[in-house]
Amino acid sequence: MHYTGTIWRPPYEVSSLLLEVTAGCTHHKCKFCTLYNDLPFPFRMSPAEDIETDLKETAKTMKLWQGTAYRRTFLTGANPFVLKTEKLLEIADLIKKYIPSCNTIGCFARVTDVTLKTDKELTKLRQAGYDGLTIGMETGDDDALRFMNKGYLATDIVTQCRRLDKAGIHYSFFYLTGISGAGRGETGAELTAELCNQLHPALIGANMLTIYPDSELYQEIQKGNWNEESELEKYKEVRTLVDKLEIPVTFAALGASNAFQIVGNLPRDKQKLLAALDKIITGVSEEELRHYRKNLKHL
Ligand code: SF4
Numbered sequence: 001m002h003y004t005g006t007i008w009r010p011p012y013e014v015s016s017l018l019l020e021v022t023a024g025c026t027h028h029k030c031k032f033c034t035l036y037n038d039l040p041f042p043f044r045m046s047p048a049e050d051i052e053t054d055l056k057e058t059a060k061t062m063k064l065w066q067g068t069a070y071r072r073t074f075l076t077g078a079n080p081f082v083l084k085t086e087k088l089l090e091i092a093d094l095i096k097k098y099i100p101s102c103n104t105i106g107c108f109a110r111v112t113d114v115t116l117k118t119d120k121e122l123t124k125l126r127q128a129g130y131d132g133l134t135i136g137m138e139t140g141d142d143d144a145l146r147f148m149n150k151g152y153l154a155t156d157i158v159t160q161c162r163r164l165d166k167a168g169i170h171y172s173f174f175y176l177t178g179i180s181g182a183g184r185g186e187t188g189a190e191l192t193a194e195l196c197n198q199l200h201p202a203l204i205g206a207n208m209l210t211i212y213p214d215s216e217l218y219q220e221i222q223k224g225n226w227n228e229e230s231e232l233e234k235y236k237e238v239r240t241l242v243d244k245l246e247i248p249v250t251f252a253a254l255g256a257s258n259a260f261q262i263v264g265n266l267p268r269d270k271q272k273l274l275a276a277l278d279k280i281i282t283g284v285s286e287e288e289l290r291h292y293r294k295n296l297k298h299l
Contacts, residue, residue, distance in 0.1 A: 001057060002050045005039045007076050010134045010172070010205065011254045013106060017058055017070040017099065021046050021091055022077030027110060029149045030138075031216040032179070032209060035299070036078060045083065051091065055098035062099070069101035072132075081109035081133060085121040092128035106132040109171075111152045114160040122167035131170055132202070135161070138176040140195030141188040147226070148179060148217070154195050161199045173201045175241065177253075178209030178234045182227035185237030193244030203250040206241070208234055208257040210296050231259075231289030232281060239277040242270065257299055259284075259292040 004023040009016070024036045024043040036042070062069050073095050081088070095102050105128075117125070139145060140154045164171050173196065180188030196204060211218050211228060220226045229237065242251055245266050251273060252263040260280055264273045 001054050002046065003076070004044070005036065008035060008078075008108075009074055009076065010108075010174075011252075012172075012203070013072075013074040013134075015070075016072040016074035016106065017102065018076050019051065019054060019058075019073050019091075019095070020077070021051055021075045021107075022080045022083070025078030026082050027079070027112070027151055029151065031148045031220060032176070032211065034212045034215050037214055043077075045087075048090075052094055052098075055094055059098040062101075070099055071101060071103055073099065073102050073105045075105065075107035078108055079110045079113050080107040081113040081130075082116065085117055085125060088125055088130065089128050092125075092130070095129070103129060104131045105129045106134065109133040109135050111135060111137065111156050111160045114163060115156070119163060119167065122163060122169060126168050131168075133164070133169060133171040134205075135171050135173055136176075137173040137195075139179045139188050140192035141180045141184070142191075144180045144184075144188055147181075154191065157195060158198055161201075165200050170200075170202050172203035172205060175204055175206045176209055177206050177237050177241075178229045180229075180237075182229050182233065185229045185233045186240045189237045189240035190244055193241055193246075196249070197244075197246045200247065201249055203252060204241075204245070205255070206238055206251070206253040206258065207255050207299075208253075208259075208293075210257050210293055210299060230286055231293060232286050235277060235281050235289075239274060239281065242266070242273050242277065245270075255299065256296060259289055 002020050007018060009018060022045050024039045024041060026043045028042040092105060095105060137157050138150060142153050145153055175192060249266050251266055254261050254263060262273055262276050
């Protein structure tokens with residue numbers, strides 16, 4: 001299989017076939033992000049022959065597994081959904097040809113990738129199997145989106161996700177706890193809940209900001225342009241987000257960036273999640289949480 005650099009996937013794509021169709025990110029400008037810094041280029045599309053070779057290899061391996069077959073493919077790279085619709089449809093055809101058991105195709109997507117597609121194209125992509133996108137929305141706080149160079153604002157998230165809703169393409173969000181900066185965590189969470197409450201994400205996955213020296217954000221901190229939230233403020237921020245969410249959605253903080261892993265279905269598990277967060281806020285010290293963050297060598 002062709003895999004280039006570190007391969008990132010959401011925790012819930014653990015059983016999916018990971019197919020490399022792109023490597024890196026077309027945007028590559030978010031100040032906090034170091035995810036694809038190990039690549040010698042910002043973004044690359046895989047050669048068509050590499051994709052087909054990998055699918056052939058997978059089909060062969062599945063025969064050896066005798067009956068165990070992939071039901072879902074996850075296209076790797078930060079935003080394969082940026083590819084032209086024709087290219088994405090070609091990839092879907094190849095997947096169907098070699099892995100007929102595969103019903104759906106997911107990938108990471110940027111809000112701006114959806115903007116590039118017409119409503120008709122989104123419907124076609126849904127019919128071809130594209131469903132379950134993971135969007136690194138990060139926050140509904142425009143000041144933070146602007147400062148971090150995300151390349152879109154809260155209103156763009158709402159507009160584009162409503163188009164996905166209309167096309168029947170389900171999506172999950174990644175939320176970045178800490179993105180609003182010191183003193184603004186709970187405000188950022190309120191703005192994010194307000195945004196999410198207008199949409200239909202299947203899951204909101206919270207990751208906690210961990211700042212590495214090779215990020216632009218680290219330089220901003222050195223220059224005195226931005227201050228990091230304390231670890232306890234980050235947990236208060238998560239608590240506010242959970243508290244203010246009014247839609248039925250799975251809330252999960254499962255990645256390595258979270259010192260404590262929590263997951264539950266809202267609204268049913270709201271009190272349980274809030275109680276777990278209160279226990280952390282009142283029972284764990286800033287020093288302990290900071291120690292975890294400082295020793296997190298890799299996300
Ligand atoms: S956070 Fe996502 S969109 Fe931003 S640079 Fe990193 S991979 Fe690209």
